[in-house]
Amino acid sequence: MGRAVTVATCALNQWTLDFEGNLERICRSIDIAKSRGARYRLGPELEICGYGCSDHYYESDTLLHSFQVLAKLLESPSAQDIVCDVGMPVLHRNVRYNCRVIFLNKKILLIRPKISLANAGNYRELRWFTPWNKTRHVEEYFLPRIIQEVTGQETVPFGDAVLATKDTCLGTEICEELWAPNSPHIEMGLDGVEIFTNSSGSHHVLRKAHTRVDLVNSATAKNGGIYILANQKGCDGDRLYYDGCAMISMNGETVAQGSQFSLDDVEVLVATLDLEDVRSYRAEISSRNLAASKVKPYPRVKVNFALSCCDDVAVPTCMPIQWRHHSPEEEISLGPACWLWDYLRRSKQAGFLLPLSGGIDSSATACIVYSMCHQVCLAVKNGNADVLADARRIVNDETYVPEDPREFCKRIFTTCYMASENSSQDTCNRAKLLAEQIGSYHINLNIDAAVKAIVGIFSMVTGRTPRFSVYGGSSRENLALQNVQARIRMVLAYLFAQLTLWTRGMPGGLLVLGSANVDESLRGYLTKYDCSSADINPIGGISKTDLKNFIQYCIENFQLTALRSIMSATPTAELEPLMDGQVAQTDEADMGMTYAELSIYGKLRKIAKAGPYSMFCKLINMWKEICTPREVASKVKHFFRMYSINRHKMTTLTPSYHAENYSPDDNRFDLRPFLYNTTWSWQFRCIDKQVNAL
Numbered sequence: 001m002g003r004a005v006t007v008a009t010c011a012l013n014q015w016t017l018d019f020e021g022n023l024e025r026i027c028r029s030i031d032i033a034k035s036r037g038a039r040y041r042l043g044p045e046l047e048i049c050g051y052g053c054s055d056h057y058y059e060s061d062t063l064l065h066s067f068q069v070l071a072k073l074l075e076s077p078s079a080q081d082i083v084c085d086v087g088m089p090v091l092h093r094n095v096r097y098n099c100r101v102i103f104l105n106k107k108i109l110l111i112r113p114k115i116s117l118a119n120a121g122n123y124r125e126l127r128w129f130t131p132w133n134k135t136r137h138v139e140e141y142f143l144p145r146i147i148q149e150v151t152g153q154e155t156v157p158f159g160d161a162v163l164a165t166k167d168t169c170l171g172t173e174i175c176e177e178l179w180a181p182n183s184p185h186i187e188m189g190l191d192g193v194e195i196f197t198n199s200s201g202s203h204h205v206l207r208k209a210h211t212r213v214d215l216v217n218s219a220t221a222k223n224g225g226i227y228i229l230a231n232q233k234g235c236d237g238d239r240l241y242y243d244g245c246a247m248i249s250m251n252g253e254t255v256a257q258g259s260q261f262s263l264d265d266v267e268v269l270v271a272t273l274d275l276e277d278v279r280s281y282r283a284e285i286s287s288r289n290l291a292a293s294k295v296k297p298y299p300r301v302k303v304n305f306a307l308s309c310c311d312d313v314a315v316p317t318c319m320p321i322q323w324r325h326h327s328p329e330e331e332i333s334l335g336p337a338c339w340l341w342d343y344l345r346r347s348k349q350a351g352f353l354l355p356l357s358g359g360i361d362s363s364a365t366a367c368i369v370y371s372m373c374h375q376v377c378l379a380v381k382n383g384n385a386d387v388l389a390d391a392r393r394i395v396n397d398e399t400y401v402p403e404d405p406r407e408f409c410k411r412i413f414t415t416c417y418m419a420s421e422n423s424s425q426d427t428c429n430r431a432k433l434l435a436e437q438i439g440s441y442h443i444n445l446n447i448d449a450a451v452k453a454i455v456g457i458f459s460m461v462t463g464r465t466p467r468f469s470v471y472g473g474s475s476r477e478n479l480a481l482q483n484v485q486a487r488i489r490m491v492l493a494y495l496f497a498q499l500t501l502w503t504r505g506m507p508g509g510l511l512v513l514g515s516a517n518v519d520e521s522l523r524g525y526l527t528k529y530d531c532s533s534a535d536i537n538p539i540g541g542i543s544k545t546d547l548k549n550f551i552q553y554c555i556e557n558f559q560l561t562a563l564r565s566i567m568s569a570t571p572t573a574e575l576e577p578l579m580d581g582q583v584a585q586t587d588e589a590d591m592g593m594t595y596a597e598l599s600i601y602g603k604l605r606k607i608a609k610a611g612p613y614s615m616f617c618k619l620i621n622m623w624k625e626i627c628t629p630r631e632v633a634s635k636v637k638h639f640f641r642m643y644s645i646n647r648h649k650m651t652t653l654t655p656s657y658h659a660e661n662y663s664p665d666d667n668r669f670d671l672r673p674f675l676y677n678t679t680w681s682w683q684f685r686c687i688d689k690q691v692n693a694l
Contacts, residue, residue, distance in 0.1 A: 003167075003274050003275045003276045003308060003312060004272050004273070004274055004275075004308050004309070004312040004315040004317055005039065005040075005167070005168060005195070005226075005272070005273055005275060005307040005308045006036075006037045006038050006039055006040075006270060006271070006272045006307065006308075007038055007039070007040045007041075007042070007195065007226070007228055007248065007270070007271060007273070007307065008029075008032075008033035008036065008038035008040065008041045008042065008268055008269065008270045009041075009042045009197075009228045009229060009230040009246045009247070009248060009256075009258075009268070009269050010029040010032075010033070010041070010042070010043055010044070010230055010246055010258075010266065010267060010268045010269065011044065011230065011231050011232070011233040011244035011245070011246040011258050011259075011267045012025045012026065012029060012043060012044055012047055012232065012233065012265065012266055012267075013025065013232075013233050013234035013236075013264075013265040013266070013342070014044065014047050014050045014051070014232055014234075014236055015050055015234075015236050015237060015346065016049070016050035016051070016052045016053050016056070016236045016237040016238075017049065017050060017053060017056060017062070017065075017237075018050060019048070019049065019065045019066075019068070019069050022047060022048055022049070022050060022069065023048075023069045023072055023073070025265055025266050026043060026047060026048070026069075026073065026086060027073070027076055027078050027079075028266045029041065029043065029266050029268050030073075030076070030078045030079055030082065030084060031078050032266065032268040033082065033268055033270060034078065034081075034082050036268070036270040037270065037272070038082065038270050039081075039082055039083065039305075039306070039307040039308075040082065040083040040085070040170070040195075040307055041082055041083070041084050041085065042085045042197045042199060042228050042230045043084075043085060043086050043087060043199060043230050044087060044199055044200060044201060044230050044231055044232040044233075044242075045087045045098070045174060045175050045199045045200050045201035045231075045232065046087045046088060046089065046098060046201060047086055047087045047088075047199070047232070048066045048069045048070065048086055048087060048088040049062055049065070049066050049069075049088060049089065050236050050237070051201035051232050051236060051242070052201075052236045052237050052238050052240070053089075053128075054124070054128070055127075055128070057089055057096065057128035057129070058128065062089060063089055063090070063091055063096075066088040066089060067088075067144050067146055067147060068146065069088075070086070070088060070101060070147065071146050071147055071149075071150050073086065073103075074103060074106050074108075074147070074150045074151060075106070075150055079103070080105055080106075081105065082104070083102065083103075083104045083109075083163075083165075083303070083305065083307070084102070084103055084104070085100055085101075085102045085172070085197060085199065086100070086101050086102075086103075087099065087100055087101075087174075087199050088101060089128075089129070090111055090113070090141075090158075092111075092113070092139075092141055092158055095130050096128060096129055096130065097113035097114065097129055097130060097132060098113065098114040098117070098125065098129045098174065099111050099112060099113050099114065100112045100172050100174060100199060102163065102172070103151075104303065104305055105305075106150060106151055106152075107151055107152075107153065108143070108147070108151055108153060108156040109156075109157075109163060109301055109303055110156070110157050110158075110161055110163060110301050111141055111156060111157070111158045111159075112159070112160070112161070112172045112174075113131075113132035113158070113159070113160075114129065114131060114132065114174040114175075114176070114177070115131055115132050115133070115135070115160065115174075115177055115184060116131060116176045116177045116179075116180040117129055117131050117176060118175060118176040118179075121661070121669060122203065122239075122240060122658060122668060122669050123176075124668065125176075132159065132160060134159060134160065135160050136160050136161075136296060136297075136298050136299060137159050137160060137299075138157045138158065138159035138160070138161045138299045139157075139158050139159050140155040140156075140157070140158065141155060141156050141157070141158035142154065142155050143155065143156060157299075157301055159299070160184075160298070160299070161298060161299040161300065161301050162188060162191075162193050162298045162299070162300055162301070163300070163301050163303050164300040164301065164302050164303065165303045165305055165306055165307055166303075166304070166305065166306040167275065167306045167307060167308045168194045168195055168275055168307060168308075169192055169193045169194055169195070169300070170193065170194075170195045170196075170197060171184065171185065171188035171189075171193035171195070171196050171197070171298070172184075172196075172197050172198075172199075173185055173196060173197065173198040174198065174199055174200075175198065175199065175200040175201055175202060177198070178198050178200075178215055178216070178219065178229075179215065183219065185219050185223070185225070185227070186223065187295055187296075187298075188298060189220075189223035189224065189225050189288075190223070190288065190291050190292040190295040191292070191295050191296075191297055191298050192292070193225070193298070194225055194226060194275060194278050194279075195225065195226045195227075195228065195307075196219065196220070196225055196226065196227045196228070197227075197228045197229075197230075198216075198227070198228065198229045198230070199230050200229060200230065200231040200232070201231070201232045201242060202231050202232070202242065202243070202245075203240040203241060203242050203243065203658065204240075204241045204242070204243035204260075204331070204335050204658075204659070205658070205659060205660065205661055206328050206331055206332070206542070206546065206659050206660060207328055207331075209243070209245055209260055209325055209326070210323075210325055212229075212245060213245070213247065213254065213323050213325075216229050216247060216249050216254075217249050217252050217253065217254060218252065219249070220249055220250060220251055220252050221251070221252025222252075222285075222288070223282070223285075223288055224251055224278050224279075224281040224282035224285065224288070225250070225251070225278055225282075226248070226249070226250045226273055226278060227248070227249045227250070228247075228248050229245075229246060229247050229248075229249075230246050231243070231244055231245055231246055231258075232244075233262070233267070234265070234338065234339075234342045235338075235339045235342035235343055235346070238655070239541075239655050239656060239657065239658045239665065240658050241335050241336070241338065241339040241657060241658070243260045243261060243335060244258050244259055244260055244261070244262065244267060245257075245258055245259075245260045246258035246267065246269050247269070247323075248269060248271040248273075248318075250273050250277065250278065250320075251277065251278065251281045253320035254320060254321055254322075254323050255271050255273065255318040255319065255320055255321060256269045256270070256271045256318060256321070257269075257321060257323055257324070260326060260331075260334070260335075261326075261331075261334035261335055261337075261338050261375075262338070262379075263338060263341060263375055263376065263379040263384060263386075263387050264379070264384060264386075265386055271318040272315060272316065272317050272318055273317055273318060274317045275308070277317075327553075328546055328549065328550075329546075329549050329550050329552070329553035330553070331659075332364075332368070332542060332546060332547075332550040332553075332659070333367075333368070333371045333550065333553065333554070333557075334371065334375070335657070335659065336368045336538035336539065336542075336657045336659070337368050337369075337371040337372035337374075337375055337538075338372070338375065339538065339657050340352070340368065340369065340372050340536075340538055341372050341375065341376065341390075343511070343536055344394065344412075344511065345390040345393075345394065347511065348393075349394075349508060349509055349510060349511050350394060350395075350396070350412065350501055350506065350507065350508025350509060350510060351394065351411070351412035351413055351414065351501075351508075351510050351511070352369055352412065352413050352414070352510055352511050352512075352513050353414045353415075353416060353493060353496060353497040353500065353510040353511070353512050353513065354366055354369070354413070354414070354415050354416070354440075354512075354513040354515065355415075355416055355417075355418055355489055355493050355515075355531045356415040356416060356417055356431045356434070356435065356440075356442075357417070357418075357427060357431065357574070358417065358426070358427030358428065358429075358430035358431035358434075358566065358569075359427065359566065359569070359571060359572070360544070360547055360548060360551060360566060360567070360569075360571060361515040361516065361517050361520075361539060361544075361547065362431075362515040363430075363431075363434055363551065363563060363566050364515070364539055364542075364547045364550055364551055365513055365514075365515040365537075365538055365539055366413075366415060366434060366435075366438060366440065367438070367550070367551070367554045367558070367560065367563070368538045368539070369409065369413050369438075369440075369513070369538075370405060370409055370413075370438040370439075370554075370558065370560075371554075371558075373402070373405040373406075373408045373409045373412070373413070373439075374405045374558075376391055376402050376405075376408060377402050377403055377404065377405050377408060380401060380402055380403070381403070388401065388402075391408070394412060395408075395411045395412065396506065396507050396508070405438075405439070406438065406439030407439060408439075409438050409439040409440050410439045410440065410441055413438075413439075413440040413441065414440060414441045414442075414443065414496070414497075414500050414510060415431070415435045415440040415441070415442045415443070416442070416443040416444075416445065416492075416493065416496055417431040417432065417442070417443070417444050417445070418445055418446075418447050418489045418492060418493075419444065419445070419446045419447070419448075420446065420447050420448055420451060420485050420574075420575075421448050421577070421578075422485070422574050422575055422576060422577055422578060423574050424574065424578060426565075426569070427569075427574060428444070430562060430565055430566050430569070432444070433562035434560065434562040434563065434566070436562075437560050437561070437562050438560065441500075441504075443496065443500070445492070447485065447488050447489060447492065450488045450492070451484055451485055451488060454484055454488065455481070455484060466480055466481055467481075468481055468576055468577050469576075470576065470577050470579075470584075471577070478576070481575075482527070482573070482575035482576065483527045483530070485575050486527035486530030486531065486573075486575065487527060487529055487530050489530060489531045490529055490530050490531050490533050490534075493512050493531060493534070494512055496510075497509060497510040497511070497512045498510075511534075511535040511536065512534040512535045513534055513535070513536065513537065513538065514531065514532050514533065514534030514535075514536070514537035514540065514654040514656070515531070515532075515537065515539055516532035516537065516539075516540060516653075516654070517539055517540070517542055517543060517544050517547055518539075518540060518541050518542055518543050518602065518656075518659075518660050518662070518663055518664070519543050519544050519595055519598040519599055519602060520532075520544075520587075521540065521649075521650065521653060521663075521664050522598060522601070522602045522605075522643065522662075522664045523591055523593070523598055523639070523642055523643065523646065524642060524643065524645065524646020524647065524649050524650075525587065525590065525591050525646075526649065528648075528649050528652060529652070532653075532654060533652065533654055534654045535654070535655075536654065536655050536656070536657075537654045537655065537656040537657070538656070538657045539656070539657070540653065540654060540655075540656020540657060540663075540665075541656050541657050541658045541659035541660045541663045541665070542657075542659050542660065543595075543598075543599045543602070543660060544571075544595035544598070544599070545595065545596060545599055548567065551563050551566065551567050552567065555567070570586050570587075571586065571587040571588070571595075572585050572586050572587060573585060573587065573590070591642070592638055592642070593635065593638065593639060597635065597639075598639075600619075600622070601615070601636075601639045601643075602660075602662040602664070603662045604618060604619075605643075605662065606661065606662035606663070606664075606670060607661050607662050611683060612636055612637070612640045612680055612683040612684060612686075612687060613683055613686045613687055613690075615636050615639075615640075616632060616633055616636045616687045616690065617690070619632045619635070619636060620632050620694070629690070629691050629694045630691050633687045633688065633691045636687065637680070637684055637687065640680055640683075641678055641680070644676035644677075644678045644680070645676075645678050647666075647672065647673070647674045647675075647676060648674040648675070650664050650665070650666035650670070650672075650674065651666050651674050653665060653666060
């Protein structure tokens with residue numbers, strides 16, 4: 001009697017439309033699973049073509065190449081004597097579905113289309129796919145000729161069915177179906193399915209991992225069973241970082257945990273579990289058994305194969321473990337660092353350039369690059385040949401071995417302090433000291449000559465010379481003079497990114513890093529086309545509060561003592577004249593609100609879906625100990641006025657690592673107009689009416 005089943009799941013760093021690389025990683029995962037005794041292997045959602053194909057799903061080429069890869073997998077010696085479960089798009093009766101293709105020994109057992117599509121936040125699956133709404137219904141799918149030639153099959157089952165092997169029954173869920181209120185695993189479990197599988201394309205958000213883990217464990221806590229989750233990992237071509245966390249759970253407890261952040265392109269989890277533990281767990285849940293007696297049965301695809309061996313009494317099985325979650329500071333240190341590494345190696349550039357101002361935001365960005373260098377050195381030390389090969393190509397040295405993060409940082413990271421007459425010596429010193437401690441190649445330059453040249457052209461043409469407000473100028477003049485400095489820094493950043501390595505006799509160019517945080521973007525406290533305009537931004541989805549905590553984490557874990565003075569300094573843009581050699585301008589005074597307040601506004605606006613009136617109603621209770629209703633009204637009006645005036649800046653926001661659910665990213669996450677009636681007359685009148693009533 002077979003009872004110990006050995007199953008494998010994986011986290012793969014797939015890349016959109018990289019069919020060759022995706023095939024290689026899938027094959028490698030199957031090889032590892034088989035070498036560790038697994039009889040079933042589960043992969044991430046849409047792993048063959050890569051999850052983030054977006055409008056490429058419309059192209060027939062994407063479907064064609066996916067089937068070509070599937071044919072290679074079916075023929076592969078690696079994929080014999082193991083049930084393989086892979087993801088790809090499939091066109092059935094001229095309708096495109098997000099599918100799992102499950103096969104064994106060159107025969108396709110079932111094509112299972114996704115039932116619940118993800119269509120919120122960053123997800124747009126309903127744009128490209130149609131959900132399978134025929135529950136417990138199976139149709140014939142006519143295979144394309146390139147697959148028929150391999151399998152000898154003309155048609156295969158397509159639809160909502162489960163697999164019945166010699167020893168157990170498996171049912172499939174795909175990503176969003178786990179999160180749905182009517183998840184398929186509920187009724188599948190009542191119908192006797194013992195193993196549930198879930199292939200995901202789930203991205204990282206700060207403080208989200210525990211939600212996914214809790215959902216997986218709760219799926220089998222009430223109903224019993226084994227739950228296997230696979231996930232994409234890495235940057236597959238856009239703003240998202242898919243954070244792995246492959247896992248296997250049984251009867252409500254985790255038995256195998258994959259890493260959330262790692263530079264390994266292929267990670268495979270294998271667990272051996274006792275089916276009798278599932279059966280005995282279910283036996284005493286009388287409410288479950290009563291419900292099971294009334295459930296409508298699923299179509300079963302019979303499979304002449306077992307996931308267990310006949311004589312397995314002595315086979316050791318896996319025991320429950322305690323899931324170890326990262327702190328938010330660790331997540332910031334690791335997630336964006338892994339995303340940067342993927343972007344660097346896949347863009348085939350030679351490193352990064354960062355305008356380092358000596359403030360918290362640019363310093364946090366520098367620390368993330370330094371953390372990336374740590375991860376690269378650690379991966380090479382642990383024998384990761386892929387990372388070593390990538391590092392050698394990036395630095396253009398076939399014998400190079402990255403061992404010291406500071407030394408590797410020197411090769412691939414350039415920091416640049418761009419001083420003006422409005423810059424203080426303190427920020428210059430702080431930037432220089434941090435650069436020394438992380439090991440970056442550091443440049444000091446002064447932009448005054450360029451600023452004077454540009455203002456001089458304006459004066460020559462118009463006959464007028466703008467002045468800062470401290471010298472009697474208007475607010476328009478004051479802002480324009482600040483913007484000139486900021487925009488010149490952007491131009492110089494790109495010039496140095498293109499030619500710095502040339503001056504050092506090294507090949508290649510550098511990616512420019514931006515460092516505007518999520519709160520500044522929301523408020524629009526940045527100059528359009530300044531240093532916030534870069535190639536990518538690792539902190540664009542992270543709040544100022546979280547960045548401060550991350551800086552403290554870096555002080556303690558990386559021993560970067562230069563960060564202490566950066567932490568204690570008042571945030572400032574340093575674009576207005578100094579007063580007696582000291583900075584007079586501060587961010588929070590300029591914005592008319594604190595960063596803590598901005599964070600609250602952002603969460604209420606996006607996550608709580610609050611307009612001006614609803615935000616006011618929530619904040620009069622949240623802030624009743626510190627503000628009067630009239631003060632709350634004034635703050636809310638000021639925020640919405642500034643937000644709407646500056647919303648146009650979001651249309652050109654640098655692609656940023658997505659880390660917060662209140663991100664104002666205009667690209668596809670936070671879809672809003674960028675031309676508002678900034679008086680908000682009706683909304684503000686409702687607030688005023690409520691203030692008077694109170």
